Amino acid sequence: MIGSLSKARTLTRWLAVFLCCLLGCQPASDVSEEEHESHEHFPPHWPHTIFKASDRLNELISSSGSASPTDPTTPYQEFVDLVGWLPILAADSDLDRATFDRIDAACIEVQSKWQSSPTQDIQILTNDPKVRELNTWLADICRQEQDRIQKLFSNP
Amino acid sequence: MDISVMLWGSLVRMGQTLIAAGPTLLVGWLVAAIFERILGRDGTYRLFGGSSWRQLPQAWLLGMLLPVCSLGVIPVMIQMRRSGISGGTILAFGLTAPLFNPISVMYGLTLSDPIAIFVFCMGSLTVITVMGLLWDWLFPSSSMTSEPLPATPYGIRRVGAVALSMCQQAFSVSTVYIAIAVAGVGLLSMTLPSGCLQRAAGQSDPLAPVTMAGISTLAYITPMMAIVQIASMFQHGNSIAASFTLLVLGAGVNLGMLVWIVRNYRWRPTLIWLACLVLLVLGLSYGMDSPLKPKGIEEADHTHAFDVYCNPFSSETTGLVQSSVRILKESLHPEESVALSVCVLLLAAGALVVWLDPTNRCMTALITPSTKQVVLHEARLKDIVLPNSVIAVVTLIGLVLASVAACFLYYPPVSEIRQEMNAIEAEMVGAYNQGDWEKLEYWIPIQEDWSNKLVVSAYLRGRPLDRFTKLKLQVYMKKLELLEHAAEDQELEEAREYGRAGATAFQRLKKATE
Numbered sequence: 173m174i175g176s177l178s179k180a181r182t183l184t185r186w187l188a189v190f191l192c193c194l195l196g197c198q199p200a201s202d203v204s205e206e207e208h209e210s211h212e213h214f215p216p217h218w219p220h221t222i223f224k225a226s227d228r229l230n231e232l233i234s235s236s237g238s239a240s241p242t243d244p245t246t247p248y249q250e251f252v253d254l255v256g257w258l259p260i261l262a263a264d265s266d267l268d269r270a271t272f273d274r275i276d277a278a279c280i281e282v283q284s285k286w287q288s289s290p291t292q293d294i295q296i297l298t299n300d301p302k303v304r305e306l307n308t309w310l311a312d313i314c315r316q317e318q319d320r321i322q323k324l325f326s327n328p
Numbered sequence: 329m330d331i332s333v334m335l336w337g338s339l340v341r342m343g344q345t346l347i348a349a350g351p352t353l354l355v356g357w358l359v360a361a362i363f364e365r366i367l368g369r370d371g372t373y374r375l376f377g378g379s380s381w382r383q384l385p386q387a388w389l390l391g392m393l394l395p396v397c398s399l400g401v402i403p404v405m406i407q408m409r410r411s412g413i414s415g416g417t418i419l420a421f422g423l424t425a426p427l428f429n430p431i432s433v434m435y436g437l438t439l440s441d442p443i444a445i446f447v448f449c450m451g452s453l454t455v456i457t458v459m460g461l462l463w464d465w466l467f468p469s470s471s472m473t474s475e476p477l478p479a480t481p482y483g484i485r486r487v488g489a490v491a492l493s494m495c496q497q498a499f500s501v502s503t504v505y506i507a508i509a510v511a512g513v514g515l516l517s518m519t520l521p522s523g524c525l526q527r528a529a530g531q532s533d534p535l536a537p538v539t540m541a542g543i544s545t546l547a548y549i550t551p552m553m554a555i556v557q558i559a560s561m562f563q564h565g566n567s568i569a570a571s572f573t574l575l576v577l578g579a580g581v582n583l584g585m586l587v588w589i590v591r592n593y594r595w596r597p598t599l600i601w602l603a604c605l606v607l608l609v610l611g612l613s614y615g616m617d618s619p620l621k622p623k624g625i626e627e628a629d630h631t632h633a634f635d636v637y638c639n640p641f642s643s644e645t646t647g648l649v650q651s652s653v654r655i656l657k658e659s660l661h662p663e664e665s666v667a668l669s670v671c672v673l674l675l676a677a678g679a680l681v682v683w684l685d686p687t688n689r690c691m692t693a694l695i696t697p698s699t700k701q702v703v704l705h706e707a708r709l710k711d712i713v714l715p716n717s718v719i720a721v722v723t724l725i726g727l728v729l730a731s732v733a734a735c736f737l738y739y740p741p742v743s744e745i746r747q748e749m750n751a752i753e754a755e756m757v758g759a760y761n762q763g764d765w766e767k768l769e770y771w772i773p774i775q776e777d778w779s780n781k782l783v784v785s786a787y788l789r790g791r792p793l794d795r796f797t798k799l800k801l802q803v804y805m806k807k808l809e810l811l812e813h814a815a816e817d818q819e820l821e822e823a824r825e826y827g828r829a830g831a832t833a834f835q836r837l838k839k840a841t842e
Contacts, residue, residue, distance in 0.1 A: 259795075259799055260799055260802065260803065262799075263796065263799030263800050263802070263803050263836075264803040264833065266836070269796050269840070272796050272799075273795075273796065276795060276796075
């Protein structure tokens with residue numbers, strides 16, 4: 173009986189220590205409700221096609237882009253998200269494997285660069301020569317692809 | 329909820345549980361029969377490390393290798409108890425076996441982030457080890473004294489003894505516990521109205537793991553279903569903590585197992601064990617939630633992953649009987665119908681044996697060796713007598729090899745999957761154009777299943793999908809999901825739009841896999 177009581181006490185102590193350790197593992201600050209706001213299927217700044225994504229990237233780089241009044245996302249966040257979404261948008265198009273690989277590799281390179289030297293300043297991101305290079309040839313690719321689609325529909 | 333909706337809904341869920349459990353129940357009865365008639369009590373005790381420190385690691389290893397679910401593990405646990413194995417080891421085995429098997433881990437690795445699956449495996453093993461050690465420390469004298477069984481003679485008699493033992497296992501007290509577990513599933517679906525868990529596992533919901541703990545203790549999930557649900561939760565940005573809780577408590581524990589523990593170890597130890605298990609699982613869940621949160625995945629506002637625990641019908645559902653029959657027919661795949669038929673046959677044979685042979689004379693005749701016959705047989709055929717331990721090990725390895733072979737059958741080559749998907753896509757075109765919602769709701773989950781199988785099949789055959797094809801598949805699955813939602817809302821225009829987008833995405837996927 174005494175042994176059983178002492179075991180129960182030891183168990184309770186260990187549980188208390190375990191729970192304290194877990195509380196210590198919780199993140200320091202809670203993410204705000206707004207940041208966690210969920211949407212039906214896509215975030216409000218989801219561009220739907222790679223063409224729209226390319227246009228929007230261009231707008232943000234040339235500083236003419238401003239945040240939508242209904243979308244609380246900052247231009248910085250939108251820019252980061254757009255670069256992250258480019259591979260999946262490229263996969264949702266008729267672009268060939270080689271072009272996809274080029275876009276994917278460029279996005280991964282740019283994102284890993286951001287990770288190694290994090291910044292919250294959109295100017296630093298948009299002034300990066302790699303980003304500008306990606307933007308230029310992505311716009312070219314999109315233009316060529318749109319021309320191809322247009323020709324396809326005009327000459328069935 | 330209408331009483332008829334509750335009743336038919338729970339009957340459907342119980343039927344689906346039995347269908348899903350059929351193959352693993354057979355494995356459970358076979359393993360229990362092998363333990364009893366080939367390995368014997370002493371052999372089983374030694375297989376699980378006897379009284380050495382190897383008890384728990386060996387219980388994990390065997391539990392991970394055997395393809396049983398939380399229902400199929402009950403007859404095995406009963407045999408382990410009769411063999412004098414400690415309570416901690418039995419419970420560790422009982423929790424591990426339904427959580428993972430080679431097929432489900434491989435499936436999980438291809439569907440989710442491998443690091444997440446690795447952490448989940450390690451987390452589960454931590455839970456199992458701590459719970460096993462805790463049990464043996466708190467209740468050191470919980471093991472039963474083993475009564476040795478007479479050795480089974482080799483040859484056809486041994487095969488007969490195992491077959492007879494399987495029938496006896498099927499019609500034994502273990503089936504009562506299995507029935508209680510199935511009744512628990514029915515009870516759960518009676519209390520949960522249709523679709524009420526669609527927002528129960530939100531990433532931002534701090535109570536999601538607690539809700540999941542409450543539900544999953546009664547729920548029944550096969551190892552494969554648990555992995556698929558976890559992968560789906562990762563893909564939809566659901567709570568990681570809730571996923572882990574679902575894996576350990578949903579796949580590992582059920583009402584039948586809890587009743588068995590109460591009957592064998594009494595109320596107090598069971599309640600202490602369950603409370604510690606839930607606390608430990610919840611603690612680890614909350615601890616791993618933040619570090620494992622997938623980056624770049626937008627949280628979906630709802631999920632259908634847990635609809636299977638709720639009542640399938642709502643108050644507006646008409647034709648409950650026809651709908652129940654249709655759902656059960658759709659759930660019954662060929663391999664499951666074969667397994668279920670064999671289960672029913674074994675159960676009937678077991679009942680017949682108990683009725684016609686209450687003193688167990690058949691088994692006594694089978695296990696009593698006829699010396700004259702043995703000597704004659706040996707002399708004539710120069711037969712090699714394999715020791716029981718060799719037979720048992722070969723059978724267990726055979727089970728594992730059979731699961732690997734089943735893997736290749738379950739995941740056919742990519743070219744075959746492409747053909748199947750093509751045929752289903754053609755079925756769906758007609759359905760979304762005509763607004764045939766029932767047909768769409770039938771085909772979409774099948775197509776999603778094939779899409780997941782495509783990844784595993786390519787991985788299995790040593791040619792994993794490249795990033796280009798993987799993203800094409802991801803795009804296609806997203807379109808399927810949108811189409812599914814449009815079909816649920818019966819929005820014809822939306823369904824046509826997403827259907828056409830899905831058809832285009834499928835053509836691109838097909839081209840990428842060629």
